[in-house]
Amino acid sequence: MESLHISPISKASANQRAGRSGRTGPGKCFRLYTAYNFLNDLEDNIVPEIQRTNLANVVLSLKSLGIHDLLNFHFMDPPPIEALLKALEVLFALSALSKHGELTKVGRRMAEFPLDPMLSKMIVASDKYKCSDEIISIAAMLSIGNSVFYRPKDKQVHADNARLNFHMGNVGDHVALLKVYNSWKETNFSTQWCYENYIQVRSMKRARDIRDQLESLLERVEIELTSNLNDLDAIKKSITSGFFPHSARLQKNGSYETVKLPLTVHIHPSSGLAQVLPRCVVYHELVHTTKEYMRQVTEVKPRDGNGAVRGRVYHYPYPPRLIKKFPETAPLPVGYFYPRVTVFPAGNGFPAGNRLLKNNFFPSKLV
Structure with a gap:
């Protein structure tokens, strides 16, 4: 988070x-x-970033370079073993790694994109649904890192109305971002249009640059640039293919519970679905302010995509040789696992064999 x-x-x-x-x-x-x-009160040094961030992209890059023995890899600042396990788990769930811990064709394609693996998988999946043109626009808008909308204090009502125009039909935040980019493109990337719609010009220009880069990378991974703008289901399925680990279900009290971990979250007030409260959603990221909020939310059907809601749940117990090499794990109760619950695509097999980080996985049990 x-x-x-x-x-x-x-x-x-x-x-x-x-x-x-x-x-x-x-x-x-x-x-x-x-x-x-x-x-x-002050620590001697700050904690290195590699020890406090998501390592999925790092692990994917190492795999693409032919580095498979992550356990014995000489990191300048070795990350926590749990973070490596979580990264491997995410990559396997995204079909970037095989059950033997080897990079798959999907994984090799994903490694070509300088993006979070979930965004990369979303782009790779768009080849199947023939909507790569729309998906790279969405990926570019998500990669900006901040909202493209702004609210002047003296024109908050006008700004909110302008933002809601892109959310008409409860299409979801991802498709709304696509509408923003396409509308800007239709005006020949007009600065005046951004001012009239309370959209940050600098952010949009950065999104355009990122999109151009992603479009050039499509040819390298042999994905044809195809458009399927009228088929929103295809676009949503591509999104779900990458972000099914970030799925949540509506609870009776109006909050949501994430599927991967039992965490209570809420739709961010700036979302176009904040008042709609769909039954099942996928989200781009979680942010913590006064509550845990989901940002960039899209409604999905329970049976859509790669098993966002109907996935299999596995527990990961620590194997004996992990405890032997890392004694600090020994006090953990039998059956402890990290992460606690994982949602895998329906139909995927579970990695078998006595493998740890050298080949990525270890024996486990289905619960």
């Missing part, structure tokens, strides 16, 4: 900042906290 936490800087960062200000000559450094705080 994406979240912003306010935390103290590290001692190394504090000393670096002091050094920057003293480059041109001697001086004194005044810190806005006590010496006790500096010595006792």
Whole structure:
């Protein structure tokens, strides 16, 4: 889950900042906290990013380079073993890895895109549904990293109405983003059109650049650029093919429960489906503010896509040789698994054989 936490800087960062200000000559450094705080509250160094982020893209890149023994790979800052397991699990669920832990044809295609694996899988799946033109536009809009809409304080009602125009028909946030991009394209990428619709010009230009890059990569992975704009079901199935691990079901109290983990979440107020509350949805990401919110939400049917709701659930117990190599896992109760619940595409087999990270997987049980 994406979240912003306010935390103290590290001692190394504090000393670096002091050094920057003293480059041109001697001086004194005044810190806005006590010496006790500096010595006792600040860590020596910040936690490396590889130890606190999603590793699915890193693992996919390593696999594409022919590096399979992830357990013994010499990372500069070794990530947690649990993070590697989670990344491998996600890639297997997306059909990027075979049951033997080898990169599949789908995985090789996915590795060509500089995107999150779920976005890459969505693009690869669009070849089957003949809507690659629409899907790369959606992927580009999702890759911006922030909302394309803005709300001036003195024109909030007008901005909200302009945004809702793209959500007419409860098409979902992904298709709404597609409508935004296509409408902008029809005006020959007009800056004035963005102002009139309360859309950020800079974000749209970045989305256009990303889309151009993705379009050039389609030829490399032998995906034909095809359009299927009138078939929203095909577009939604492509989206679900990549984001079925990010699926949630409506609860009686109006909240949602994620399928992969029993987490209570809500549709973000800015979503076009916030007042509709569909039975089943897939989402692009979770953000934590006052609550856990799903952003960029699309309604799906329970039997759509790659088993978003009807997938199989597996538990992952730690194998004995993992406990032997990592004694810190030993106190965990028998049957502990990471991640706790996983939704796999219906019809996929489960990896068998005594394999850990060298070949990615280990014996498990169906529950």
